[in-house]
Amino acid sequence: xxxxxxxxxxxxxxxxxxxxxxxxxxxxxxxxxxxxxxxxxxxxxxxxxxxxxxxxxxxxxxxxxxxxxxxxxxxxxxxxxxxxxxxxxxxxxxxxxxxxxxxxxxxxxxxxxx
Numbered sequence: 001x002x003x004x005x006x007x008x009x010x011x012x013x014x015x016x017x018x019x020x021x022x023x024x025x026x027x028x029x030x031x032x033x034x035x036x037x038x039x040x041x042x043x044x045x046x047x048x049x050x051x052x053x054x055x056x057x058x059x060x061x062x063x064x065x066x067x068x069x070x071x072x073x074x075x076x077x078x079x080x081x082x083x084x085x086x087x088x089x090x091x092x093x094x095x096x097x098x099x100x101x102x103x104x105x106x107x108x109x110x111x112x113x114x
Contacts, residue, residue, distance in 0.1 A: 002042060006035035009045040009052060016049070020075075024050060026100055027073035033104055034071075039112045056114045069110045071103070079103040083110040 013028040031052055034040050046053040046063050055068040065087040072080045074097070081103060082095035098106055 002035060002040050003044070005045040006031075006040070009047045010035070012047045012049075021050075023073050023075045023077065026077075027079065030073075030079070030100065030103055030107070031071070034107055034111065037108055037111075039108045043111065043114060054111050054114065067114055069107065069114065071107055073100070079107075081106050081110060083113060 010028060010032060013024050013031060016024045027050070031045070034054070035045060040054065042056070044055045044058055044063065046055060050073050052071045053063055053068050054071070055063040055066060057063055057066045057068075067086050067089075068084050070080075070082045070084065074080060077100055078097050079100050080095065080097045082093045084093045085091045094110070096106055
């Protein structure tokens with residue numbers, strides 16, 4: 001893992017074991033792969049239950065107001081991935097919904113833009 005924020009994110013996903021969180025286990029593996037990648041080196045992982053936010057910033061509110069990538073698992077086995085520009089940038093967010101098997105490549109490409 002590139003820093004402790006990724007360890008904390010994985011620990012949260014490990015704790016989500018109730019009946020309606022079955023889709024988290026395969027998503028957790030995606031998060032672990034991304035957290036070990038060169039593209040994620042030095043970036044911060046922030047979780048809000050299922051959603052993972054990847055940011056070049058180290059604290060709130062910069063995580064949400066600055067540029068970031070959100071990765072959200074869907075119970076269908078797909079993953080919604082979006083790249084958000086800085087808060088006052090007028091560019092729209094770039095968003096895709098992909099099968100979990102295809103999400104790693106897209107996530108790493110968007111994270112590399114951070």
